[in-house]
Amino acid sequence: MDFLSSKFTLASILTTLIKVTFLISLLPGYVSSQASLSSGEILSEEFLAGLPASVRDEIEVQNQVKDEIDLQNLFRSETSVDKNKIILQKLKKQILALDKRISADDQKDQTALNIFGQEFFSTLQSSFMPVNVPNLSGEYIVDVGDSFDLLTTGKISKEFELMVQRDGSLIVPGFGKISVTGKTLEDTEAAVNGLIESTSVGVEAYLSLSEVRDVQVLLLGGVESPGIYTLSGGSSILGALNVAGGISETGSYRKIDLRRQGETIKTIDLYDIFVFGKYTSDLGLRSGDTIYVHPLSYRVPVSGGVNNQAIYEVLPGETAAKIISFASGFSYAFDGFDEILVSRVDLSTKTYLKLQLQALNNFQLKPRDSLLVPSFDSVIEPLEVVNISGEVRRPGKYFINEGDTLSTIIERAGGYLESAYIFGGSLFREDAISKEKLFAQLNYEDTVKYIVSSIGKEGSSINNSALDLLAEELRSQNYSGRIVTNFRLTALKSSPEKDIALQHNDKIVIPPLQKIVYLFGDFRKPSNLVFNPSMRVSQYIELAGGLKDSAYEELVIIDPDGKTHIYQKKFNLYSPDIEIYPGSIIYAPRNIGKLSGIRYASTISPILSSLAISLASLNSISD
Numbered sequence: 001m002d003f004l005s006s007k008f009t010l011a012s013i014l015t016t017l018i019k020v021t022f023l024i025s026l027l028p029g030y031v032s033s034q035a036s037l038s039s040g041e042i043l044s045e046e047f048l049a050g051l052p053a054s055v056r057d058e059i060e061v062q063n064q065v066k067d068e069i070d071l072q073n074l075f076r077s078e079t080s081v082d083k084n085k086i087i088l089q090k091l092k093k094q095i096l097a098l099d100k101r102i103s104a105d106d107q108k109d110q111t112a113l114n115i116f117g118q119e120f121f122s123t124l125q126s127s128f129m130p131v132n133v134p135n136l137s138g139e140y141i142v143d144v145g146d147s148f149d150l151l152t153t154g155k156i157s158k159e160f161e162l163m164v165q166r167d168g169s170l171i172v173p174g175f176g177k178i179s180v181t182g183k184t185l186e187d188t189e190a191a192v193n194g195l196i197e198s199t200s201v202g203v204e205a206y207l208s209l210s211e212v213r214d215v216q217v218l219l220l221g222g223v224e225s226p227g228i229y230t231l232s233g234g235s236s237i238l239g240a241l242n243v244a245g246g247i248s249e250t251g252s253y254r255k256i257d258l259r260r261q262g263e264t265i266k267t268i269d270l271y272d273i274f275v276f277g278k279y280t281s282d283l284g285l286r287s288g289d290t291i292y293v294h295p296l297s298y299r300v301p302v303s304g305g306v307n308n309q310a311i312y313e314v315l316p317g318e319t320a321a322k323i324i325s326f327a328s329g330f331s332y333a334f335d336g337f338d339e340i341l342v343s344r345v346d347l348s349t350k351t352y353l354k355l356q357l358q359a360l361n362n363f364q365l366k367p368r369d370s371l372l373v374p375s376f377d378s379v380i381e382p383l384e385v386v387n388i389s390g391e392v393r394r395p396g397k398y399f400i401n402e403g404d405t406l407s408t409i410i411e412r413a414g415g416y417l418e419s420a421y422i423f424g425g426s427l428f429r430e431d432a433i434s435k436e437k438l439f440a441q442l443n444y445e446d447t448v449k450y451i452v453s454s455i456g457k458e459g460s461s462i463n464n465s466a467l468d469l470l471a472e473e474l475r476s477q478n479y480s481g482r483i484v485t486n487f488r489l490t491a492l493k494s495s496p497e498k499d500i501a502l503q504h505n506d507k508i509v510i511p512p513l514q515k516i517v518y519l520f521g522d523f524r525k526p527s528n529l530v531f532n533p534s535m536r537v538s539q540y541i542e543l544a545g546g547l548k549d550s551a552y553e554e555l556v557i558i559d560p561d562g563k564t565h566i567y568q569k570k571f572n573l574y575s576p577d578i579e580i581y582p583g584s585i586i587y588a589p590r591n592i593g594k595l596s597g598i599r600y601a602s603t604i605s606p607i608l609s610s611l612a613i614s615l616a617s618l619n620s621i622s623d
Helices: 003-025 047-051 051-063 067-076 082-111 118-123 185-199 235-241 270-273 320-326 359-364 404-411 430-454 463-473 491-496 539-544 600-609
Strands: 147-154 159-164 169-172 177-181 204-211 216-219 227-232 251-260 265-270 290-295 298-304 312-314 339-345 350-356 370-374 386-392 398-399 425-426 480-483 509-510 516-521 527-530 554-558 566-568 585-588
Touching: 051 235, 118 177, 147 386, 159 169, 169 185, 169 509, 177 185, 185 204, 227 235, 235 463, 251 312, 298 320, 312 320, 320 359, 320 370, 320 404, 339 359, 339 480, 350 359, 398 404, 404 509, 539 554, 566 600
Parallel strands: 216 290, 298 370, 386 509, 516 585
Antiparallel strands: 147 159, 147 204, 169 177, 216 227, 251 265, 251 290, 298 312, 339 350, 339 370, 386 398, 425 480, 425 509, 516 527, 554 566, 554 585
């Protein structure tokens, strides 16, 4: 062999080895950091440059597609055919997984009922995962591979680590050998204690399970992923089924065999566990066990007035009463009915059978049957409350019934205190707030339309700044939702039509008597003045220093109960006096020159509604 031929042979071998190593790294489940190829860590750039193009491309792609996020970076015009094949392979796997997930979601959307039992395996993944935690009951069956910690005290104080040998025995150094396989954990502890006590006087022993053996079991039949699984020795049949992905679409939840050495030692109905809670862990798994899930019998949907609507598996010969029990019985919505419907479909027709309750125990179901349980679920009306505060004997929140009125809630609150200012009582209501907001919005829109149509007209003093002012007024408004009504119990009793019916979340405020008259707005000296029954409106105005030149010649006077009056001055003469009470408000609005020409109602309402007064609302509604 000459130099050239030997060089060619070495190159061929190297190329072949790299290809084989690369292909092995693509095998499922291959996890070896030594077998991964990284141009930055194992192979230098110079070495890669000397490789055949196809091998170099394979190595580069393998490095690039480790992270699925980087797939998008491979879609370049210069990507080779080999690279595209690898990309396509990975994308196909992603598409299949996504298609399966979407199909499952679509199926879930198409039916209102779920197959009973599916949710247990989809939500209990962490609960049933096999873990090597020896926190087991005394009924655990000891077998080959289990490990124990043994502590002796007294004459001999030592710690031992013991494992059950292949012959099923535990060897305790210095004490002897004892057979434990097939014994319960409790019996094993007793046996070891007996061995030590019989061979050494004055020695006490403490045995504890430190590590549970692994077992290999075979899962076959109607499971999502049949195969051989290595589990913890403390695993249950539920845990094994869960690891295998749960029961498949064609598998039975009602007939699952545990087979050992070719014989069926137990047949399990998962409904006993899922419906009735009859779960026992006294039958542990052993290596070599087979769990076989039988094929599905057939399913029957149960909907309507039952406690758990779902699609249930039915075994041959089972009755409607049995399936109703799987659905946790009839719900309260079925109360009053005495029959259910059975929808029965054969190859040519669909019929509805009325089934009396006393016949449920004898009616056997067939494939394609459906149980339709009638139900009537009345709307549960929430409890309605009102709040009353202020000068009543028992202020607080009160539940109300249909027909409760203002007088009934005041009486329930113990009536008025002597300090109550009944004339100043307030009732605030949520739907009144909505009406106030609607009125303010409509008023604002009408005003804007007027301003826009007036801007630029000959002789008009309105300009764009008026819109900014109105927008600011709208933003600053506060809505109280006050209802103007009579609070005197004698008047309400004598005229029941005036006794307003209460609504949910009404708020009633009964203030104390305060002998004050409030003067706000464009007065020279706005003041809170002491009420004087002999004084007129004009005298209160004089005490506030009179009106400013910027004030309107119309004043707004608000009674303590919320009624509003307009007090006008024309030709230096005021309109007839309006009576003033303790708690009355006299408001002098400013004459906004920029808005001259706009109707009074369109300018004064936004200003009035922006004020918040404790005794009276400036934007009140008469009911």
